[in-house]
Amino acid sequence: MMPGLMDALIDLLQQNALMPRADMARLLDLTPENLESKIAKLESDGIILGYQAIINREMWDIDKVTAIIEVKITPERDGGFDRIASRIAKFEEVQSCYLVSGGYDLLIVIEASNLRNAAAFVAEKLSTIDAVQATATHFRLKTYKENGAFHQIESAAERLSVSP
Amino acid sequence: MTIAVADHVRDIPRSGIRDFFEIVQTMEDVISLGIGEPDFATPWHIREAAIYALERGRTGYTSNLGLPRLRRSISDYVRKQFALSYDPHSEILVSVGVSEAIDLTLRALLNPGDEVLYHEPCYVSYAPSIALAGGRARAIETSAKDDFRLTPESLEKAISPRSKVLMLNFPTNPTGATMSAEDLAKIAAVCVSHNLVVLTDEIYSELTFDDGSHSSIAACPGMKERTVLLHGVSKAFAMTGWRIGFACAPAELIEAMMKIHQYAILCAPIMGQDATIEALERGAESVAKMRREYEMRRNFIVAALNDMGLPCRKPLGSFYVFPDITASGLSSREFSMRLLNEEKVAVVPGTAFGPSGEGHVRCSFATSLPQIRLAMERLAGFAKRSRQIA
Numbered sequence: 001m002m003p004g005l006m007d008a009l010i011d012l013l014q015q016n017a018l019m020p021r022a023d024m025a026r027l028l029d030l031t032p033e034n035l036e037s038k039i040a041k042l043e044s045d046g047i048i049l050g051y052q053a054i055i056n057r058e059m060w061d062i063d064k065v066t067a068i069i070e071v072k073i074t075p076e077r078d079g080g081f082d083r084i085a086s087r088i089a090k091f092e093e094v095q096s097c098y099l100v101s102g103g104y105d106l107l108i109v110i111e112a113s114n115l116r117n118a119a120a121f122v123a124e125k126l127s128t129i130d131a132v133q134a135t136a137t138h139f140r141l142k143t144y145k146e147n148g149a150f151h152q153i154e155s156a157a158e159r160l161s162v163s164p
Numbered sequence: 165m166t167i168a169v170a171d172h173v174r175d176i177p178r179s180g181i182r183d184f185f186e187i188v189q190t191m192e193d194v195i196s197l198g199i200g201e202p203d204f205a206t207p208w209h210i211r212e213a214a215i216y217a218l219e220r221g222r223t224g225y226t227s228n229l230g231l232p233r234l235r236r237s238i239s240d241y242v243r244k245q246f247a248l249s250y251d252p253h254s255e256i257l258v259s260v261g262v263s264e265a266i267d268l269t270l271r272a273l274l275n276p277g278d279e280v281l282y283h284e285p286c287y288v289s290y291a292p293s294i295a296l297a298g299g300r301a302r303a304i305e306t307s308a309k310d311d312f313r314l315t316p317e318s319l320e321k322a323i324s325p326r327s328k329v330l331m332l333n334f335p336t337n338p339t340g341a342t343m344s345a346e347d348l349a350k351i352a353a354v355c356v357s358h359n360l361v362v363l364t365d366e367i368y369s370e371l372t373f374d375d376g377s378h379s380s381i382a383a384c385p386g387m388k389e390r391t392v393l394l395h396g397v398s399k400a401f402a403m404t405g406w407r408i409g410f411a412c413a414p415a416e417l418i419e420a421m422m423k424i425h426q427y428a429i430l431c432a433p434i435m436g437q438d439a440t441i442e443a444l445e446r447g448a449e450s451v452a453k454m455r456r457e458y459e460m461r462r463n464f465i466v467a468a469l470n471d472m473g474l475p476c477r478k479p480l481g482s483f484y485v486f487p488d489i490t491a492s493g494l495s496s497r498e499f500s501m502r503l504l505n506e507e508k509v510a511v512v513p514g515t516a517f518g519p520s521g522e523g524h525v526r527c528s529f530a531t532s533l534p535q536i537r538l539a540m541e542r543l544a545g546f547a548k549r550s551r552q553i554a
Contacts, residue, residue: 004456023533023537028460029467161189161196162199162510163181163199163200164200
């Protein structure tokens, strides 16, 4: 078995979860059955939570708005930030929600179908929660790189077609 | 007027690989497994360090031996990678790729007619470089049954009173052969007893797989004083175009090589030297990532070749596989030409690396997986057809 096998498997899935399983098995020097069972275990153990497509927003659903919001909250005596964070995370608009160090507490990424809906989410949902002291909203203007994928493909440099 | 080229240059045959390259050039949509360089661009942190150095106006000559800071980095790196200690002031020379360092070593060592031994199949430049330096090239055949390793018996048999230098290249281009520390110790003993100088080109030393770590012959007892260790950043760090190699050797030999280098080249380009400092000091993670990618592709290509009836060992180093194509009934040149014409897949005939490469072709897996996959599909179809004919 190759060294660092599980790391290699997870990296392959992260780069391209749709890679044909037969190819993946060959790369990792595993039988297809063995590979399937390893992936199934990663899923059932909750290590792999899901698989997603990375969409180029310049080319699809261009009105969709992404915003990054800094949220300052008052922690609770029991439970600290967890209860309020999970309450915020449950909104459908929220794609990601992190507790962070620094000048504010939660960093959330939201997606809304248009600017009006994004503003409504902040003004009517997020800011009205008692524990939320303040928010600062940054709208996405352009994406350069997302989840490891570049939005503009660097053209491959030319190599000699045969070299020693 | 006809210009009369010097006899010893005229007598050097055209490179077999160049012939092949020119045919491939004229064709479109060829998938090439014929490329001896990484398909990765140089890792960004290394490119960025070079840009930073350029911005600061670092554009001048360097010391003939190379930037002192770089030689210190090389010394540290070689200590870690090969467990060998070289003095950065007197025992290290920075060259324009390993190719220049090979030329320097041979020119610094050889008197006319001195014999240089090397194992074959091998990198295409060895025999011509020996001839250009006035030496006599003496190939020692290696074969698939020994996994293309050099055996002490065959070395012993090839040695003559004129033998002065032994050239080694493990992991080997084109066969992917590697030598363990025990294998090397036996070769070292022969070198010591016959007083051979060893030139060891270890350019693929980071690219070893299956947890097989690399050993240098320079680390064997009695060898450091008679060995020129050549290495560089081209392959493992994906830096072929920067043209930076280096030689580690006893001070008196480095001094002699420097005499040639200073008049012929002056110094390696400073941009490449600056980039190499970054590579050697902070590139380990990038190398590990690329190595794992190569290892996975190797697994893929070896399985595919064996499945289609072209027996192929799993190489423990380099980014080449060297499958046996004799089942096709074709010579390695015919096989490669027909594969190119019929399926538009370029591989390099084994004979480009010496006559003992007959019966094999070299496929590089320094190519993206989708390309390798497609090449293997086409190759499988071709192999099946040619077997039916054979």
